[in-house]
Structures are given as C-alpha cells and as structure tokens.
Amino acid sequence: MQATDMPHGTLPLLYTFHFYLFGIIAIVSALLFVTRKSPVAAALWLVNTMFCLAALYVMLDAQFIGAIQVLVYAGAIMVVFLFVIMLLNLGRGEGPSDARGLAWKLAAGAVGVAMLAQIFAFTKAKTPEALTLPQGYVAQQVADEGVITPIAGPLFKDYLLAFEVTSILLLAAIVGAVVLGKQRSESAGGSSAG
Amino acid sequence: MLAEALFFSAVLFVIGVVGVLIRRNAIIVFMCVELMLNAVNLTFIAFAQRYGGRMTGQVFVFFVMTVAAAEAAVGLAIIIALFRHRHTVNLQNINVLKG
Numbered sequence: 001m002q003a004t005d006m007p008h009g010t011l012p013l014l015y016t017f018h019f020y021l022f023g024i025i026a027i028v029s030a031l032l033f034v035t036r037k038s039p040v041a042a043a044l045w046l047v048n049t050m051f052c053l054a055a056l057y058v059m060l061d062a063q064f065i066g067a068i069q070v071l072v073y074a075g076a077i078m079v080v081f082l083f084v085i086m087l088l089n090l091g092r093g094e095g096p097s098d099a100r101g102l103a104w105k106l107a108a109g110a111v112g113v114a115m116l117a118q119i120f121a122f123t124k125a126k127t128p129e130a131l132t133l134p135q136g137y138v139a140q141q142v143a144d145e146g147v148i149t150p151i152a153g154p155l156f157k158d159y160l161l162a163f164e165v166t167s168i169l170l171l172a173a174i175v176g177a178v179v180l181g182k183q184r185s186e187s188a189g190g191s192s193a194g
Numbered sequence: 195m196l197a198e199a200l201f202f203s204a205v206l207f208v209i210g211v212v213g214v215l216i217r218r219n220a221i222i223v224f225m226c227v228e229l230m231l232n233a234v235n236l237t238f239i240a241f242a243q244r245y246g247g248r249m250t251g252q253v254f255v256f257f258v259m260t261v262a263a264a265e266a267a268v269g270l271a272i273i274i275a276l277f278r279h280r281h282t283v284n285l286q287n288i289n290v291l292k293g
Contacts, residue, residue, distance in 0.1 A: 011195070019195055023202040030206050030229060034213035039221050046225050049206070053232055060199060062239045065255050069235075072259050077228065077266045084270045085221055088277050098218040098284055108215035112208045119204040123197065131245045138243050150249045151256070159253055166260050173264035180271035183278075 019059055026052035037098070040091040043081050050074040061138040063147045199240035207233035220273050220283040224266075231262050 026049045033045035050073045057066035085091055099105070141150050155163060206229060213226035235255045242251025277283055 016195075019198060023198065026202060027205050027209070030209045033229070034209055034217065034222075034226065039219060042222055043225060046229060049229065050232060053236055056199065056202070056236060057239050060195065060239045060243045062242065062252050062255070065235075065239060065252050068256070068259060072263060073228075073232070077263055080266055080270060081221065081225060084274060088274065088283065090219075090221065090283065098222070100216050100218060105216050108212045111215065112212045115211060116204060116208050119200075119207070123200045123204070127245060133244055133246070138249070141249075151252050154248050154250060155253050155256065158248075158250075159257075162257060166257060169264055170260065173267045177267040177271040180268065180275050 015059065019056065022052045022055040022059070026056070038092060039085045040082065043078060043085060047074050047078045050078065061142055063142065064151055196240050196244050199236055203233045203236040203240070206230075206236070218285045220276070220285055220288075221270075223285065224269050224273070228262060228266070231258060234258065 029045045029048040029052065033042050033049060036042040036045060050069060054066040054069040054074070057063075057069055100108075138150075210226045210230035210233060213229070214223050217223055217226065235258055238251040238255045238258070242249055242255075245251075273283060276288065280288060282288070
C-alpha cells in the first residue's frame, strides 16, 4: 500500500492507528452486513460501516461531509430502509437463507477478485504533479476559513446550476415515491401505478 | 493516507458488488448498492485532500448523497409496490422478464 503519496513518517502515529482502526472496522462491518440473513441485522451493520466512514471523512479533513454522512446516510436513509423492512414484516429473516448457490458464489468471488486487481492496478497510476496540493493544504484551508466556507464557495458559484437541478430531482423523487407507494383503490381502476 | 483510503474504498466497493451478486433479498441488494456509493464517496474525499484544490471532490460527495437519498426513496417505494403485488421480495420469485 506504500504508493504515490506522502511519506508516513510525517503523520502522528495516533492518527495512522485510528485511520487503520476505523477502516478495518468498516470492512469487517461490511462483511458482516452481506453475510447476515436477517435484514434488520444487515441494516444495522451497514449503519456501523457508515459511522466508520464518517470517522474516516473527518480524518481526511472533510468534517462537514462527515457530519452530513451521519445525519443523511446513517440517520435518514438507513432509517427509511429499516422502516420499510419492518413495514413489510421481513425483519426476522425466517425460512431458508436467500444467498445464491455455490456456482453463483464462486462467480461472484471471481468477479470480486478481478475488480480488486483492476482497482489496485489503477491506484498505482501516476497523477500529474501540477494537480497535487502541498501537504496539509486542505487542513490549512479549514483552519483559515472554517469547515463549511470552502465547500459552500464552489457549491454556490461553480455548481449552482447542478445544485438547483438537484432540488428538482428531489421533488421528482418525492412525487414518484408517493405515486408508487400509493394504495391503489378498486374504483380508481389502477391506471396510475402501471 | 491516500493509498490506505483507496484500499479501504476498493475493498468496500467489491464487498458491495459481491453482495449484489450473491443475495436474493431485494432490500439487501439495494443496501449493497448504497455501500458501493459510500465506497466511491470515500475515494472522492481522499482525492479531494490531495489533488485539485477547490474541494470539488467534497462538493461531488454532497451531490452523490443527494442522489442516493432520492434513489433510496424511489427504490423503496418500488419494493413496497412489488411486495404488494407479489407478496415477496425474493428476487428468485420475481422473474417475469426471464426468457
């Protein structure tokens, strides 16, 4: 893993230790997540993975994104998942396991190994020196301007159009979710949710 | 910590891919997709710390989270509609399009 970036000697040992700690907890939680039979247990392990990712974001100088990760992902999206699991009464995970057979598992393992090899080959690629920031640049920016200002600047200047389009996307998603989830009444004839 | 972050991100993404391939519960498959989105977000954050300079990576993570929230709302509504129709979320029993 000793690849393209800064030498590790410059980082405090405590930082490195916690970075590895949270990364390994995230991976172990993700493995438990895909192997649990009960959807509720799986969802809670995924929440654990997301908390660890929030910790990694904070350590990578993205404190605002870390807070958003906890609020939006672990707090809102996963609660909606749990709500649907319990609404459909799937929580106990009774009956035979829903994992596919051995042939599927071997094929999935082969795909996984191939993808890992590709991604690791890609991380060895050289990035142009002109793009590389001086060490501690983002941390310095956060110290100077605060946590939110460096994100809000580009968000509301360079990406203002995308930001506004996002609001339309969210509106469409709300309308779509209501239409799809609406209980079809017999008299309505059911043409709406076709 | 760029190399380590990319390593964790790659492993999490592949766990998500394998989960999509081996599980048949539609809700768990959907959560695996969320795990893949999270892994890509970690890559964005790690690159934003080292390259670029205007926090573009973090802005993109912001957008990815918004789209993921919209996707979760619509996807779960589809799963609820499917459950009402077929009384199951097991993908093996939802094979109308199978040739």
